[in-house]
Amino acid sequence: MTVSIQEVMTTSPVIPVMVINQLDQAVPLARALVAGGLKVLEITLRTPAALEAIRQIKAEVPGAIVGAGTIINLQTLDAALEAGSEFLVSPGVTDSLLTAALNSGVPILPGVVTPSEVMRLLDRGVTAMKFFPADAAGGIPMLKSIGGPLPQVTFCPTGGINPKNAHEYLSLSNVACVGGSWMAPASLVDAGDWAEITRRAAEATALKP
Numbered sequence: 001m002t003v004s005i006q007e008v009m010t011t012s013p014v015i016p017v018m019v020i021n022q023l024d025q026a027v028p029l030a031r032a033l034v035a036g037g038l039k040v041l042e043i044t045l046r047t048p049a050a051l052e053a054i055r056q057i058k059a060e061v062p063g064a065i066v067g068a069g070t071i072i073n074l075q076t077l078d079a080a081l082e083a084g085s086e087f088l089v090s091p092g093v094t095d096s097l098l099t100a101a102l103n104s105g106v107p108i109l110p111g112v113v114t115p116s117e118v119m120r121l122l123d124r125g126v127t128a129m130k131f132f133p134a135d136a137a138g139g140i141p142m143l144k145s146i147g148g149p150l151p152q153v154t155f156c157p158t159g160g161i162n163p164k165n166a167h168e169y170l171s172l173s174n175v176a177c178v179g180g181s182w183m184a185p186a187s188l189v190d191a192g193d194w195a196e197i198t199r200r201a202a203e204a205t206a207l208k209p
């Protein structure tokens with residue numbers, strides 16, 4: 001089943017950004033997040049286990065919509081597609097990456113910060129973007145400012161989002177969802193504290209303004 005970028009951005013208010021250090025943590029972690037209501041899961045391609053984690057979660061966790069993050073070039077794009085990723089997220093964007101991603105038919109949230117980057121993507125027909133690194137790049141005031149001249153763009157701010165500021169980000173008219181790692185930090189994953197991860201996921205699910 002193919003998902004749309006709208007489904008990726010609106011199924012849950014928060015997209016958990018997952019770093020899988022050990023493959024055997026992938027499925028229990030995904031189950032814990034889905035149990036808390038977070039169905040759209042981004043697995044970052046930062047670790048050797050990431051691609052197999054995507055395959056296993058897709059096969060074993062019903063209800064999960066599994067995407068790949070940290071897509072930085074054609075190699076990572078091809079690997080993510082080969083693993084069956086249902087959506088793609090990139091920290092920034094290059095022409096070759098965007099062309100290949102758009103041709104693949106798998107939805108992508110390309111990363112941007114500045115109005116010029118936003119305008120280049122608009123020229124390619126893209127209106128859904130990741131705003132990264134959100135807090136470091138100007139956060140809420142920056143998103144409000146971009147929304148003035150460029151209100152047709154919908155963002156998923158990621159980077160420095162936490163339970164304290166997530167609600168304010170989500171209340172912006174040009175923000176559909178936020179991304180973040182706070183539901184599944186390495187400390188909880190390594191401790192196998194799935195109950196606490198489910199609790200944090202449920203709290204994140206309830207954030208919708």
Ligand SMILES: O=C(O)C(=O)C[C@H](O)[C@H](O)COP(=O)(O)O
Nearest residue numbers: 044069070091158159160180181
């Ligand atoms: O790996 C990628 O592709 C990224 O773009 C980085 C992640 O989105 C951020 O690392 C999440 O940020 P935190 O919630 O502050 O941990």
